[in-house]
Amino acid sequence: MAPQHAKRRPAIPTRVVTPMARPPASVAESEAVRVHLVGRLLLVALTLMFIVVLGRVFALQVFPGEKLRAHVDERLRVTTEEGRRGDLLDRRGRVLATSRVGRRVAVDPLRFPEPYEQSVLELARAMGASPEKVASRILARIEANFERTTKGERLIRYVSVEGPLPEDRAQAVRYLKMPGVWLEKRWVRETMDTAVAPIVGRVGVDHNGLLGGELYHEQRLRPDDGAVTYMHDPWGRALWIEFGGLDAPEHGQDVRLSVDLEIQRIVMEELQRGVDKADASGGRVVALDPRTGEVLAMGDIIREPEGLREFSAQTASLLAEADPPRFRVVHDPNRDETYPALARNRCVEDAYEPGSTFKAFMWSSVVELGLANPEEEIETEGGAWRTPYGRLLRDVAHVEKQSWRNVLVRSSNIGMAKVCRRMTNTQAQRAIRRFGFGAPSGVGLPGESAGIVTSSKNWSEYTHTSVSMGYEIAVTPAQMVRAFSVFARSGALSGTLPRIRVRAVEADEIGADPLHRVLPAWVALLTRDAMAQVAQNLDTKLQREGKAESEPRYEMFGKSGTSKIARPDGKGYFPKQYVSSFIAGAPLRNPQIVVLVVIDDPGPEQVARGKYYGSDVAGPVVRRIVERALPYLGTVPTTRGEKNERVASAVAGTPQ
Amino acid sequence: MFAKLLALLMIGVVTAGSLLVVRQQRIREAGKLMILYEQTRSIDEDVWRVRAEIAARTTPEQIAHQLEGLGPFAPAPGIWCERTSEVYGLWRPSMPNADPPFQRVW
Numbered sequence: 232m233a234p235q236h237a238k239r240r241p242a243i244p245t246r247v248v249t250p251m252a253r254p255p256a257s258v259a260e261s262e263a264v265r266v267h268l269v270g271r272l273l274l275v276a277l278t279l280m281f282i283v284v285l286g287r288v289f290a291l292q293v294f295p296g297e298k299l300r301a302h303v304d305e306r307l308r309v310t311t312e313e314g315r316r317g318d319l320l321d322r323r324g325r326v327l328a329t330s331r332v333g334r335r336v337a338v339d340p341l342r343f344p345e346p347y348e349q350s351v352l353e354l355a356r357a358m359g360a361s362p363e364k365v366a367s368r369i370l371a372r373i374e375a376n377f378e379r380t381t382k383g384e385r386l387i388r389y390v391s392v393e394g395p396l397p398e399d400r401a402q403a404v405r406y407l408k409m410p411g412v413w414l415e416k417r418w419v420r421e422t423m424d425t426a427v428a429p430i431v432g433r434v435g436v437d438h439n440g441l442l443g444g445e446l447y448h449e450q451r452l453r454p455d456d457g458a459v460t461y462m463h464d465p466w467g468r469a470l471w472i473e474f475g476g477l478d479a480p481e482h483g484q485d486v487r488l489s490v491d492l493e494i495q496r497i498v499m500e501e502l503q504r505g506v507d508k509a510d511a512s513g514g515r516v517v518a519l520d521p522r523t524g525e526v527l528a529m530g531d532i533i534r535e536p537e538g539l540r541e542f543s544a545q546t547a548s549l550l551a552e553a554d555p556p557r558f559r560v561v562h563d564p565n566r567d568e569t570y571p572a573l574a575r576n577r578c579v580e581d582a583y584e585p586g587s588t589f590k591a592f593m594w595s596s597v598v599e600l601g602l603a604n605p606e607e608e609i610e611t612e613g614g615a616w617r618t619p620y621g622r623l624l625r626d627v628a629h630v631e632k633q634s635w636r637n638v639l640v641r642s643s644n645i646g647m648a649k650v651c652r653r654m655t656n657t658q659a660q661r662a663i664r665r666f667g668f669g670a671p672s673g674v675g676l677p678g679e680s681a682g683i684v685t686s687s688k689n690w691s692e693y694t695h696t697s698v699s700m701g702y703e704i705a706v707t708p709a710q711m712v713r714a715f716s717v718f719a720r721s722g723a724l725s726g727t728l729p730r731i732r733v734r735a736v737e738a739d740e741i742g743a744d745p746l747h748r749v750l751p752a753w754v755a756l757l758t759r760d761a762m763a764q765v766a767q768n769l770d771t772k773l774q775r776e777g778k779a780e781s782e783p784r785y786e787m788f789g790k791s792g793t794s795k796i797a798r799p800d801g802k803g804y805f806p807k808q809y810v811s812s813f814i815a816g817a818p819l820r821n822p823q824i825v826v827l828v829v830i831d832d833p834g835p836e837q838v839a840r841g842k843y844y845g846s847d848v849a850g851p852v853v854r855r856i857v858e859r860a861l862p863y864l865g866t867v868p869t870t871r872g873e874k875n876e877r878v879a880s881a882v883a884g885t886p887q
Numbered sequence: 888m889f890a891k892l893l894a895l896l897m898i899g900v901v902t903a904g905s906l907l908v909v910r911q912q913r914i915r916e917a918g919k920l921m922i923l924y925e926q927t928r929s930i931d932e933d934v935w936r937v938r939a940e941i942a943a944r945t946t947p948e949q950i951a952h953q954l955e956g957l958g959p960f961a962p963a964p965g966i967w968c969e970r971t972s973e974v975y976g977l978w979r980p981s982m983p984n985a986d987p988p989f990q991r992v993w
Contacts, residue, residue, distance in 0.1 A: 270892065277895075312928075315935060326942035332932040398936060421939045423946050461921065471917030496947040 306462050307473070314454025316418070317483030319431055319444055321492045322525070322735045326423055328431050328445065330438070333395025333419040336404055339388050340372040342411025347373060354412060357403040360393050368392050395419045420445075426499050426530055427490050429576035430676065430733055444733060447675045448486040455481040487735040489525030494518055497859045498528040502828065505852035506532050509811075509843075510834025512539070513561040515578050516852075517708045518860065519825045521716035521816060523736045524729030524744075526674065526709075527824065527860075531577045533561050536834060542799055550798075555806055560796045560832045579674055582682045582705035583810050583829065586794030587642040588845070589701030592714060593651055594639045595758040596662035599750055602653040605636040605757060609646045616645045620692050624648055624700075627844075640764045642791070644700045651699035656690050659698060665749050666714040667728055674709050674731045682706045701792055711814060712827050717749045718759045718788070719816035719825050726755035762788035763819050769850045778851055784868035785861050788822075789815025789853065791845030796832065807838045813849035817857045818869050824860055828852045 291299065319328040336358060344350050347370060354369075355362040372390045379386055395417050396404065404414060418438045422431055432443020439453065440446035460476030461469050498516045506514040511534060518528040540546055540556040549556055561577075575581070597603050614629030628641045638646030651659065663669065669684030683705035685694045697703035706714075713731040720727055728747040750758075766787045773779040791813045795804035812829040816822040830852075833843040842848070861868075943949075 273892070274895075315931075325946070326938070329935070329939045329942055331935040331939045421943065423942050424948070459924075461917075469918060469921035470914050472920065493947045496951070 306464075306470075307460060308463050308469075309458055309460045312457040312459055312478075312480045313418070314456055314480035315482045316420070316434070316438055316454055317452040318485045319448070319452070320485055320487045321427075321490050321495075322487060322527075323491060323493075324487070325492050327427060327488060327490070327492070328420055328422045331419050331421060333417050334398075334401035334404075334414040335394025335417045336392040336396065337413055337415050338369050338372075338390045338392055339411040340369060340376055340390055341386060341388060343369060343373065344410050350409060353407060354392075354404070354409060357400065357407050358393060358396060359400050359403075365392055391415075424492060424495065426495055427492070427528075429531070429574055429578075430488065430490055430526070430529055432677075442677055444486070444488055444675075446677070448734070451486050452483045454483040457481070489520075489523075489527065489733050489735045490529070491527050493863055494860050495528040495530065497863070498826070498856050499530045499532075501852050501855045501859070502530055502532055504855075505828065505830060505848060506534055509830050509837050509848040510536055511830045511848070512536060512559070512832035513577075514831060514852075515708050515827075515829040516856070517578050517712045517827050518856065519712040519716060519731065521719035521729060521822055521825045522721075522724070523741065524713065524716065524731045525736055526712075526731065526733050529576075529578050529709075529733075531574070544800075547798075547800065547802075550806060557832075557835055558805055558808065560805065560808055576676060576678065578708040579672070579676045579679045580707070582680050582707050583812075583831075584702055584704065584794040584797065585706050585711060585812065586701040586792035586810070586845070587644075588711065588790045588792030588812050588814050588827075589704065589706070590639055590642060590647050590699070590792075591718065591758055591762060591790045592666050592668075593647060593659070593662065593699050594635075594761070595718070595750055595754050596658070597650055597654065598635075598757060599754045600654065600658060603635045603650050605634060605761065607635045608632050609635055609638055609643075609650060611638070611643050611645045611649075614645070616649075618648065618692075618696055622693065622696060624696070636761050636764075639758075639761045639790075640768070642765075647699040648696045651695065654695075656687070656695060659695060660684070660687060660690065663698065663704065665728075666717065667710055668704065668706055668714065672707070672709045672713050672731045675733055676709075679709070680707050682710055701794060708827050708829055712825050715814050715816065715825050715827070718755050718762065719822035720755070721821050723752075725752035726750040759788050759816070759819070762790055762815075765790055766815055769813075769846050769854065772846065773851060773854065780855065781858070783854065783858065785817045785857055785866070786819035786869040787815045787817035787854075787857055788819055789813055789850075791850055793844045807835065808832050809838070809843050811843055811845040811848045813845045813853045815853045815857065817861060818866060820869070823864055823866055824857065826853050826856050826860075828856070 316330045318326055318330070321327050336354070338354075348366075351366045351369060352362055355365040358365065368390055369392065372387045376386045396414075401414055404412065420434045420438065422428055422433070428443075430443055432445035432447070433441055434445050435441045440449040445452065457478040457480035459472060459478070461472045463469050498518055502514045502516045505511075513531070513533045515532075516528065516530045517526065519526055536557070538557055539559045540549070542558040546556075546558070598605065603609075610632055611626060611630050613631050614626040615623065617623050624644045626641075626643045626645050628643065630637075630641065630643070633641065633643065633646065635646070635650065637643075638650070654662070663684055668682055671679045671681050673679075685698070685703055694703050709731060713729060716729050717726055720729065724746070726748055728749050730744045730747075763786065766789045769789070769791070770779065770783050791811075793809050793811045795806075796808045796810055797804055810829060810831055811833055812827065814825070814827040816825045828849040830845075830848045833848050837843045837848065
């Protein structure tokens with residue numbers, strides 16, 4: 232039990248520590264309390280100031296005032312990062328056109344150092360340019376500035392002197408460190424081969440496509456420019472790139488064209504030989520892959536033979552003379568050596584009367600319509616015949632009667648005119664148009680001509696006869712090779728018209744085009760077989776005349792054509808001036824190339840010797856091109872067994 | 888108390904100094920980055936220029952021109968080359984009394 236006194240013990244009061252209850256302090260203690268209070272106040276004040284400063288910094292950074300923003304923006308610089316335009320490549324990936332950065336010299340006339348003549352000389356030496364040219368650019372502006380100063384006008388501060396410079400020259404200008412002279416970047420588009428320039432086209436000052444492939448494929452070639460936003464110091468040095476300030480440029484995509492530079496070289500070499508040998512005014516060539524419609528090469532040569540006369544109303548009377556002068560028939564006022572792409576592309580822009588090369592199309596249409604069969608005998612009247620409406624027709628071969636097949640092989644005008652009269656006008660027009668004549672081929676090159684097909688309204692009996700011989704119709708070389716591919720395509724494609732193009736076909740595009748059937752396959756093959764005889768005759772002739780360079784390794788099929796050149800005034804033809812052409816496909820069994828060569832206006836000597844026909848001047852060129860291009864394409868030569876087999880079957884009358 | 892205040896000030900000074908150093912380093916790195924970026928662009932430009940030069944010097948015309956001075960070429964030995972010789976008309980199995988212009992390796 233607890234003791235009693237413990238219960239009664241008074242409770243000890245607890246000490247309450249309050250300032251009021253604090254016992255009286257000494258002086259030292261009161262001083263310490265004061266310092267403590269001041270310290271706390273100071274700390275609170277500093278903290279508040281720090282918070283205020285932080286707040287202000289935050290406000291300045293995030294919501295700067297108008298004045299401050301102007302200063303901040305001065306330090307921000309946005310530079311455009313230009314993307315590079317894609318390259319144009321040939322079908323094997325060789326570069327046709329590519330972009331590089333060049334340097335152009337620019338001058339501020341106000342800062343250009345005196346003495347001016349001395350500075351101009353130094354600058355011109357570094358640039359490798361003529362001092363006169365540099366002086367004319369700079370000193371003219373300096374003088375202009377003197378005049379402007381007196382008039383109180385704004386002064387010229389920028390003169391572009393010359394460029395783009397080669398890299399070593401640009402470096403030399405850089406080392407000059409001449410005040411008021413600097414180098415500015417400029418995109419340069421390099422085109423590798425001037426022969427393909429009309430296909431490649433060209434770009435403008437702003438590096439956008441203006442012509443040809445450059446324009447046609449602009450969407451894929453064009454880059455998307457980027458930008459860099461960065462802060463710089465007062466001296467212009469970059470400090471840092473702003474967050475999200477780098478927008479990288481996207482370079483343009485490369486585009487593969489269908490042309491092959493090696494085949495282009497081959498066709499241009501051979502065309503030049505052919506044109507020179509024939510003393511012609513010009514020549515055109517197109518090589519096409521009939522399987523895909525890709526243009527492998529396209530070339531155009533214009534030559535300036537001596538003694539050409541300009542045709543005009545005054546000189547037209549000279550045509551009546553016994554020995555008329557040779558008139559200029561190939562015009563190209565736009566041909567510009569500086570910009571070959573601006574040259575007129577006569578393979579798509581200029582139409583010509585195809586002459587006998589057109590007979591193949593009419594011949595096959597007649598066979599398809601069942602109006603004649605290849606073995607039907609046609610009266611060809613010994614080489615001269617007057618039509619029922621009184622027009623005199625002549626043949627080169629004077630034969631009384633020949634098969635419909637031989638009418639094509641021997642290119643009989645009389646035979647063609649007689650049999651084609653079995654077609655109605657509508658049938659003839661339809662036959663022509665379905666081969667693609669009278670409409671642009673769609674090759675995708677600028678300025679393409681649709682050619683000329685006489686309208687139904689103006690179609691006369693005369694027209695009917697003319698067209699059967701390849702007159703009164705105008706076609707472009709591009710249209711011709713496309714149409715001829717109908718005979719050159721094999722298998723299921725035989726008798727169909729390809730889509731002609733200058734862009735290489737990708738693997739997934741092969742066979743994607745809808746079939747545009749023109750003829751049944753058997754008619755196309757029958758026509759091809761007949762034309763094989765034409766090509767064989769050409770080879771025999773070349774061998775006989777000693778013009779064959781070697782034994783032909785590839786069988787081909789083809790057709791020659793010779794037509795007079797129409798006068799510009801529409802009053803008939805020039806008497807002794809011709810367009811001679813030859814079109815062929817090879818190899819015979821599985822054609823991989825179609826080549827058309829057009830020789831414009833063979834020289835007077837050729838004409839006097841009677842050697843101006845298509846088989847004389849254009850045929851050898853086609854043969855040489857085929858012999859050189861097919862090995863390059865890896866095509867196996869036609870074996871002697873295949874040739875013998877074909878000859879045997881031809882004799883047996885079973886066309887292949 | 889003074890010591891605490893001094894410590895606070897010192898911390899503030901050190902913090903500010905560190906921030907300045909970091910900022911300076913950042914600026915220097917950003918500057919280097921910009922220089923590298925410019926160098927990359929410059930190298931790209933050189934590559935594009937050289938690419939254009941190579942393309943100009945390797946066109947079929949240029950190659951043919953350069954080969955002209957090197958004399959005639961003979962096919963390399965091998966089965967493939969027999970085919971090539973045939974394609975180019977240099978030799979055919981049917982050619983009488985003619986040795987192939989290559990060495991048979993089979």
